[in-house]
Amino acid sequence: MLRILKKALSRNEGLPQAARLRAEASFSRGMDAVRGGRFEEALGAFDAAIALDPRSVAAHFNRAAALGDLGRSEESASAYDRCIALSPHWADAHVGLGIALTRLKRFKEARRSLDSALAIEPNAFDALAARADLTRDEGRYAEAVDLYQQLLKAQPDNDRVLNDHGVVLHRLDRFDEALASFDAALRVRPQQAEALVNRGLTLTSLGRYDEALASYKSAKRIAPDMAGAHLNEATCELLLGNFERGWRGYEWRWKSLWWLSTQGAHARRSFDKPLWLGNQTLKRKTIFVHAEQGMGDTLQFVRYAKLLAEKGARVLLEVQAPLKMLLEGVEGVSGLTSVGEPVPEHDLHCPMMSLPLAFGTRLGTIPAAGGYLQIERRHANVLATWRKRLGPVRAPRVGLVWSGNPAHPNDAKRSIPFRQIQTWLSTGLEFHALHSEIRFTDRDAVARDPRLAVWTSKLRNFVDTAALIANLDLVVCVDTGVAHLAGAMGKPVWILLPRDPDWRWLTGRDDSPWYASARLFRQQRAGDWSAPIDEIHQRLESFGRSQ
Numbered sequence: 001m002l003r004i005l006k007k008a009l010s011r012n013e014g015l016p017q018a019a020r021l022r023a024e025a026s027f028s029r030g031m032d033a034v035r036g037g038r039f040e041e042a043l044g045a046f047d048a049a050i051a052l053d054p055r056s057v058a059a060h061f062n063r064a065a066a067l068g069d070l071g072r073s074e075e076s077a078s079a080y081d082r083c084i085a086l087s088p089h090w091a092d093a094h095v096g097l098g099i100a101l102t103r104l105k106r107f108k109e110a111r112r113s114l115d116s117a118l119a120i121e122p123n124a125f126d127a128l129a130a131r132a133d134l135t136r137d138e139g140r141y142a143e144a145v146d147l148y149q150q151l152l153k154a155q156p157d158n159d160r161v162l163n164d165h166g167v168v169l170h171r172l173d174r175f176d177e178a179l180a181s182f183d184a185a186l187r188v189r190p191q192q193a194e195a196l197v198n199r200g201l202t203l204t205s206l207g208r209y210d211e212a213l214a215s216y217k218s219a220k221r222i223a224p225d226m227a228g229a230h231l232n233e234a235t236c237e238l239l240l241g242n243f244e245r246g247w248r249g250y251e252w253r254w255k256s257l258w259w260l261s262t263q264g265a266h267a268r269r270s271f272d273k274p275l276w277l278g279n280q281t282l283k284r285k286t287i288f289v290h291a292e293q294g295m296g297d298t299l300q301f302v303r304y305a306k307l308l309a310e311k312g313a314r315v316l317l318e319v320q321a322p323l324k325m326l327l328e329g330v331e332g333v334s335g336l337t338s339v340g341e342p343v344p345e346h347d348l349h350c351p352m353m354s355l356p357l358a359f360g361t362r363l364g365t366i367p368a369a370g371g372y373l374q375i376e377r378r379h380a381n382v383l384a385t386w387r388k389r390l391g392p393v394r395a396p397r398v399g400l401v402w403s404g405n406p407a408h409p410n411d412a413k414r415s416i417p418f419r420q421i422q423t424w425l426s427t428g429l430e431f432h433a434l435h436s437e438i439r440f441t442d443r444d445a446v447a448r449d450p451r452l453a454v455w456t457s458k459l460r461n462f463v464d465t466a467a468l469i470a471n472l473d474l475v476v477c478v479d480t481g482v483a484h485l486a487g488a489m490g491k492p493v494w495i496l497l498p499r500d501p502d503w504r505w506l507t508g509r510d511d512s513p514w515y516a517s518a519r520l521f522r523q524q525r526a527g528d529w530s531a532p533i534d535e536i537h538q539r540l541e542s543f544g545r546s547q
Helices: 017-035 039-052 057-069 073-086 091-103 107-120 125-137 141-154 159-171 175-188 193-205 209-222 227-239 243-255 257-262 295-310 321-327 352-358 380-390 418-427 440-447 462-470 481-488 530-546
Strands: 286-290 314-319 333-338 348-351 397-401 430-433 452-454 474-478 493-497 518-522
Touching: 017 039, 017 057, 039 057, 057 073, 057 091, 073 091, 091 107, 091 125, 107 125, 125 141, 125 159, 141 159, 159 175, 159 193, 175 193, 193 209, 193 227, 209 227, 227 243, 227 257, 243 257, 243 352, 286 295, 286 352, 295 314, 295 321, 295 333, 295 352, 295 481, 314 321, 321 333, 321 462, 348 352, 380 462, 397 481, 418 440, 418 530, 440 452, 462 481, 474 481, 474 530, 481 493, 481 518, 493 530, 518 530
Parallel strands: 286 314, 286 348, 314 333, 397 430, 397 474, 430 452, 474 493, 493 518
Antiparallel strands: none
């Protein structure tokens, strides 16, 4: 949205003409590179212009913008600060700083920067648009919708605002309205790859998968190197069970700045040893398999360690620190480290979620679906402690997880307030909360209900959670790491899924090829948990009678 000045503005009145001409030539090269989307080249050209003319406001401004385009938001913010020092009353520089700070999630500072821009130019469209983006990124989606609608009153054919308006409508599960907004953006500018990708995401949420795939393909034709188009197409293919195309396209995650920004620092590492994707022999080789995403993902894909060992490899496994004790002794693993510890010597490496691609996994060849995580031998004492702690069996025992990490980007769709599932406690079974911490909004209701045993002070780590699960008859949970833990242990687990589920749960089925012991209960309408909650209530009553 920001204007890019076409002529370098300098505060250095004493600059020799020859230096000025060379600076402007470098600046022009940078502008040409920006127009061509070659931001690294643009950055070098603006640096050259600044070296010749250190007080060129435009060169500093566009250098900051290029850094932002490259995803280097911290450096971008610093560069905008330098621009503001040279030209304090230039609104666009304050807007640029606000955008960089928003990307860094430094929201209070971002709001101050945008307030400064609006104090200089009260009706500056770019500043108002950046404020709408900030409100969106703060998660205040309903408020953001209102702001985008105000912007559209001023510029009804602004394709960028129409696209962003669609994004917040999508996040509010207003999918039909979101689709209409994306279609309007594409009528204004049909060759808009970002709107096509967002349109694909909304069509996926509506269950219109063929149209979603067509939208991603259109985006790829316009922008063949757009990682988001490839990655979202891949997750749609995986959701549909088209694993051959899905796993191959899923490798585009490493080129997606958005995806990388959602992962920990360990996802951005580089290795000096070759990547293994199934095309080299593993006999007498040491392979380093490293965690890359969440702990549930690690629990799901650690099953491949045994297959690597069967190919003759010495398997060194890296996992998140909270999982290290639990995963000691996993079959096939010769050595175990946690994220942040020194990387051991190895011949080859493989990110954990690239293993299905390396093994050519299809729906019918998923390994160890019947359970692969056994804790009895290594943690027999913890199991015995929990058996004693639970006491005599009075009724079938059920573990519950109704909410996950509130910081998870999909938490609003997957977590359920405790009061909505509280009716389950009337079924006469013995219920145990598997939460290590109860969400603040649920604490009063949980504390007042004696039918639910709460073990927050005793669940010190994943071994405790696994030991408690081992002493239960059933786990009922939303889509969190506990679902994967129970499935990996082969424990019966009922999983509640939103209307728009994660790709690993596929579509239109109540079982999971990843976990033979899992049963899936899906929303029929987005945001409405009533049907799966009622079905589980009936199943719990039947479960109690059958035990």
